[in-house]
Amino acid sequence: MKFEYNKPLAKYTTFRVGGNSDIFVTIEKKEDFYNPIFSEILKNSENIFILGGGSNTVFSDNGFRGTVIYMNNRNIEKVSENSEKCIIKCESGAQIMPIFMFAKKNSADFSPFSTIPGTIGGALAGNAGVPKMEISDIFIEAELFDIEKQEFITVDTTFFNFVYRHSDLQSDNKKNKYIIWSVTLQLQKRDIAEIESETKEYLEMRKQKQPFGKTGGSFFKNPQQGAAGMFLDKAEFKNYKHGGAFFSEKHANFLMSDGTATQKDIIELQKIAQTKIFEQFGVTLEREVRVLDEFGKLTQ
Numbered sequence: 001m002k003f004e005y006n007k008p009l010a011k012y013t014t015f016r017v018g019g020n021s022d023i024f025v026t027i028e029k030k031e032d033f034y035n036p037i038f039s040e041i042l043k044n045s046e047n048i049f050i051l052g053g054g055s056n057t058v059f060s061d062n063g064f065r066g067t068v069i070y071m072n073n074r075n076i077e078k079v080s081e082n083s084e085k086c087i088i089k090c091e092s093g094a095q096i097m098p099i100f101m102f103a104k105k106n107s108a109d110f111s112p113f114s115t116i117p118g119t120i121g122g123a124l125a126g127n128a129g130v131p132k133m134e135i136s137d138i139f140i141e142a143e144l145f146d147i148e149k150q151e152f153i154t155v156d157t158t159f160f161n162f163v164y165r166h167s168d169l170q171s172d173n174k175k176n177k178y179i180i181w182s183v184t185l186q187l188q189k190r191d192i193a194e195i196e197s198e199t200k201e202y203l204e205m206r207k208q209k210q211p212f213g214k215t216g217g218s219f220f221k222n223p224q225q226g227a228a229g230m231f232l233d234k235a236e237f238k239n240y241k242h243g244g245a246f247f248s249e250k251h252a253n254f255l256m257s258d259g260t261a262t263q264k265d266i267i268e269l270q271k272i273a274q275t276k277i278f279e280q281f282g283v284t285l286e287r288e289v290r291v292l293d294e295f296g297k298l299t300q
């Protein structure tokens with residue numbers, strides 16, 4: 001485990017935006033949770049932020065006044081298998097792509113998720129998914145560190161109350177009270193050639209429809225009335241620029257940085273879009289990307 005101070009956060013996020021964190025702790029082993037300095041930090045758990053791959057997070061330009069806990073636990077193992085299913089256990093800092101590769105080697109299908117950036121911990125916390133499937137669909141159980149009790153617990157799906165791109169772990173009553181240590185998933189067995197060909201399709205679809213660059217993916221959740229990107233496109237937000245932030249030409253719901261964007265640019269552009277979409281269509285766009293103030297609270 002490693003303790004660092006005044007640590008720049010931008011490079012830990014896919015947006016590449018944000019100032020420095022007062023304290024930055026890298027976690028690699030279960031024993032790290034019982035380190036006396038770390039235990040002291042956890043006593044002030046309202047001042048922590050748990051970071052996975054940073055692909056759904058925008059830190060404040062002023063950084064973070066507290067401790068960022070960076071999950072760098074990446075082990076993946078097979079728990080059991082039969083001719084139909086394979087059960088794997090992934091530590092929360094494991095990235096999606098290595099999990100996909102591990103599964104494929106075992107003829108187990110994780111292809112729907114293969115193109116989502118970030119870690120399995122982040123994916124579980126936010127119930128990441130693609131149109132036809134969410135992580136909650138293949139989830140069995142997770143090991144969490146219970147910060148108050150200072151012990152590891154095992155929980156199943158009822159703990160999380162998964163809904164579209166959200167779990168209870170992000171609600172006020174559970175946020176910052178638990179840290180995901182590992183996630184157990186049940187995958188369907190499938191022919192490796194089929195897995196490869198489906199993954200190729202997912203990749204092609206991404207390449208065709210989504211831009212590559214500094215972004216957090218879909219910026220707004222899809223409202224009930226339709227796709228957020230469709231409303232943004234109709235309101236001519238494609239390529240709309242504000243400071244260093246802009247909506248992609250390729251996909252209107254991809255808010256990007258040109259490399260110079262500040263969080264301020266991103267929030268201002270978000271508000272311009274929300275106001276216009278509401279005025280034009282009566283539709284409220286809710287953010288999917290988590291934009292944080294310097295105390296870790298979600299900004300408006």
Ligand SMILES: Cc1cc2nc3c(=O)[nH]c(=O)nc-3n(C[C@H](O)[C@H](O)[C@H](O)COP(=O)(O)OP(=O)(O)OC[C@H]3O[C@@H](n4cnc5c(N)ncnc54)[C@H](O)[C@@H]3O)c2cc1C
Nearest residue numbers: 052053054055056118119121122123125128129180216217
């Ligand atoms: C190009 C691009 C495409 C994307 N496409 C998709 C897509 O198709 N579908 C989709 O759902 N998302 C998509 N995303 C968004 C993002 O990749 C997902 O939300 C991803 O699951 C976030 O994982 P992360 O590890 O990066 O999370 P982070 O951004 O690091 O964290 C996200 C949240 O999870 C919490 N968290 C992370 N790890 C833990 C842990 N161990 N314990 C407790 N809480 C934790 C954090 O505190 C934070 O609240 C895309 C993003 C990009 C940049």
